[in-house]
Amino acid sequence: MRRLVLMLPLALACKPNLGSPPSIVEGPRILAVRGLPAEAAENTPVTYDVLAVDETGRIATPTIGWYQCDKRKPPADGNAVAAACLDPMDETTGPTFTGDMPDGACKRFGPQPDVDEKMNPIRPRDPDVTGGFYQPVRATLTTSAGDATAFALERIKCRLTGASPEATGLFNDMYKVNDNPTITSLVLDPDNDPVTLFARAPQAPAPAAPTTPVISVGANGGSTLALSWSADSAEAFPVWNVEKQQLDPHHEAISVSWYATAGSFDHDRTGVSETDFATVTTANRWVSPTVVEKTQVHLWVVVRDSRGGVDFAETLVEVVP
């Protein structure tokens, strides 16, 4: 048979235009909520701060309402926190918040057995892929241009359940509570004429946000931005494999979110997988905006490890026509 397979002009479904990418800041937003420490046991204090920004730059003293939610979400709820956590509650207001990891967090949001009002054992919470359980902490930014809500998911240090005593003992020996990752540098055009936009020595506090531009760049020009973090940011940790009933060794993966008040990035997020944990840098390309006069552009990066640790940094560049 003479096979006849022809295809006339074909085009298929395409992505709809959904406006600006999330990396471009066009109004008040919370870009990150950070807990310090990144993992805490019940009844131990945690201090939270935020990276709150708008199109003019970082909001220096944001008005944040804080609320540690104690509402469970149904197991099959597609969201990370219960809808009830969005209900109006008495909040603590301030740019930062310090509170103890609530008593009972490991029953409420963790693996430890609990019962309902009829004393029936309830279904325990499921861990994430890193074996973690999280306390939701709500941060609501209030500005004259609008409000923005974000949740920190503070990792709860709970005891391992469902494993043999031997495995539990080994787990306790191996497990190290999570620390936030540490950004060490942000460099512009690292391969040609590198300019350091942000730098921090190991164990040193983050430098204050720049008030004047670190560098001037031409309009509508592409630049490579290289972000580095400390070698101990991607930590090792064990996970109890329920399916195989064994402890699996893992390293944290690192994700980097990029933000700017103008211009565009090739990628909103970059990162390295846990198999590349020795890699401590990632790069992205930023194209400066088209401007008719000198314009300051704020750049932020937020680094997250896969156990919920957060760090962020910022810089300021000037774009000239």
Next chain:
Amino acid sequence: MKRRTLAALLATLAVCAPPAARAQDAPSHADGSGPQVTKAPKLVHFVEAVYPKDRHDAGITASVLLTIEIGDDGKVGDVEVAQGAAPDFDAAAVAAAKQFVFEPAEIDGQPAPVKITYKYDFTIKETMVRVGPQVNYDGVVLERFKKRPLARVKVAIKDLGPGVEAVTDADGTFAFTDVPAGKHKVELAHPKLVTVSTEEEIVVGKKRTVKYLVEEKEEGVDEDVVVRAPRIKKEAVETRIRTEEARRVPGTQGDTLKVVQNLPGVGRSAFGSGQLIVWGSAPKETVVNVDGVEIPALYHVGGLRSTINSDLVRSIELSPGSYGAEYGRGLGGLVKIELAPQPKEGVHGYVAADVIDTSAMVSAAISPRLRVAVAGRVSYLDRVLQGVTSSDVGEFVPIPRYDDYQARVSLSLRDDEELTATFLASDDHLRRNIPAADPAQDRGQNSDSSYKRLIVRYTRLLADGSSVAVTPSFGRDRASSDLVFGNGPTAQHIGVDVDTWHYGVRGAYRRKLVPGATVSFGLDLQARAYSAHRVGSANLPSREGDVVVFGQLPPKEIAVDDWDVTITEAAPFVTGELVSGRLTLLPGLRFEPVLIEGSPSRPRSPTEAVRGYERFDLPDNPVGGKSQWLAPLRWAPSPRLVATFRATKRLSFTAGGGVYGQPPDVEDMSPVFGNPTIGVSRAVHVSGGGSFKLRPTLTFEVVGFYKKLYDLVSRSESPSPPVARSLTQDGVGRSFGAQALLRQELAKGFFGWVTYSLIRSERRDHPAQAWRLFDYDQTHVLAVLASYQFGHGWEGGARFRYTTGAPRTPVVGSFLVGNDEFDPIFGVHNSIRLPSFYQLDARFERAWVLRRAKLNIFLDVQNVTNRKNPEELVYNPQFTVKGTITGLPTLAIIGARVEF
């Protein structure tokens, strides 16, 4: 006797056209002064060619161009075929021409040998010669789909009194002589047929030749469908007959089974899903049976093709509800596919290809009693699209790869006794990998599904007219899905694997008790052993009623479970057919106890021994309520009833109803993700309507329906459900509406239909909650399609569809959470809808009849107007901007098919 009479008549009908001889150019001198043909040869003795009988019966005409040598004595010498039609036509024409006698041609006034070309036309012309008793009403009775002659069918002219009847011979033909002029009531009867009546008008001096296309009964099964094509379809002899009406429907790419998507009461499934949404029921609530055996999927993943080769299918019927007691295990509709008997002689088959896939089928009669057939299909659309589309297509439109294959062996043990073994297999695979600059945002999908069925079917028609059918079956279904979010060892996997072994036996015995009363009873036994494994978030795969938004990443939580369940259901049933005058009643009872065994009953734990469970679910019919005296009815067999009243010859009314049950979905019975105590869900169907035959081939039908569903499975509304109780079974549902169908059956090359359904379907997941719209609810469903044969092998058709958009839950806000991801804040559940869908499709086809084959080339154009139909709502990552994913733009598919 009748057969000989008919044959004689057929011979008088086959008269060739007037001889159309013309002299071949005679040799001439270069200067023009040479010998001249002074007299052309003249045919003085014409011999009529023997018209090949099967061609004549089929109404096939032909022309054969012959080269005839005529000697100087006028006798015919060599005869050659210059342009043939078909071997049998050619041979007949040559044999006749060799007996011709001519007056010789003359050249320059002297008889001389010449060679001429002669066109022999085989045409059919009706000529009545009144010489003694004459056949003035005859015809043939054929099986409706394969046009197989039906023998021993009694054709009676009822109004002329008892005994005025004829019985069809082996060729399905019958004849009557000297039937008085006027309108007569004709009845066709046979144990394998539903007795049908029609009317014929005999005109003085004219012979009425008819062709009746009749559908055989299934053994043990009778008309149980409220909305269906009539059992009998009559076409006059002059009507061109097409056997593949469904194959010609635009937008189906020649796949007969895809025509179901255009039938009344069927909603439009989301693009790429291939689901059947019937009368507001969930896709999983509609059961698909092949020769009485359940298969898991009618269509391949994506809905591009059906999983069974169309050429093996004799009929497909959709019962949206209120079907008979022979079938169960579904709360929604019923799709019955009957496989076709294989040709009793010769080798037949086809090869077809288009941009989607290639398929082929071969059927051969090894002996008069033994027939075999094999068929297969393999797709390559994914590879075709890779070359012509952008790389991000796969992000929104997964392109599946599939194959299916079938084998069938039929052995006629005796007359009216047959043993058939059928093997069906289908595979689907889907692979997607969408890398990202952040490995945590990588996505992948690996899905595989397959089923295999071995169906053995024994049927016997007994001498007393009763019938027996036994259908044992065995098979295996496998389905696995793995969604991957992220990269590396801590990538999040969300997957479900279910391995199912299927065992079944269906048996039915049917016999006529007294005139007007027939009973059949049988047993429908099915056992299924499932082994399931699931890993991932509890909310994926999502289920009907979940509040979701397209594109939202799943929660980070993961859980794991392995569980086994065996569900055995032995359902005895009994049905009756009671005919009293114009009223036909089809009552039925079906008893559906279910044995459920499984393990474990609670999540596995290193500190607890695994414990299984076993329970016997008796029917829990949703009747009686709290009434004490009605309480025993809850364990009674499920009643079914269809009643038909033929008010006039053209107008009939039908009503039906029944109680239906569906065993639990094993995926719901995980102790970790679901609830092992889930049992049978129940439904009550009620429907009624009428059918009016506007013309012999034009029918208008309207049906109203109401369905109530009980014990539906839904998510626990508690944020902290007890262990092994993540799902509950206190949901209810209701759907109601009406559908109308105006259908023109194939006549004069045209067929088509207009169908409109008005449906409302709602669910209430828990008693304290309010009713909400069902996820698949579509208020208006309109389909208009038509196909016409233009002649010379050309035909074309068009289809227009309109449906209301499916409900969706609006996103009214969002918040940042965790790893730079936003979660939506939802508005009222299912309170908005996708925009309406409407699309125009067209199909053009050209057929060529070759010597031993037929070639069809078709062009199927989907979405002719290039409308951007919204298929799904999609949001930007922050859920602040809403858009829509649109379906396929204009898509033109060319394909070819060769039949032999």
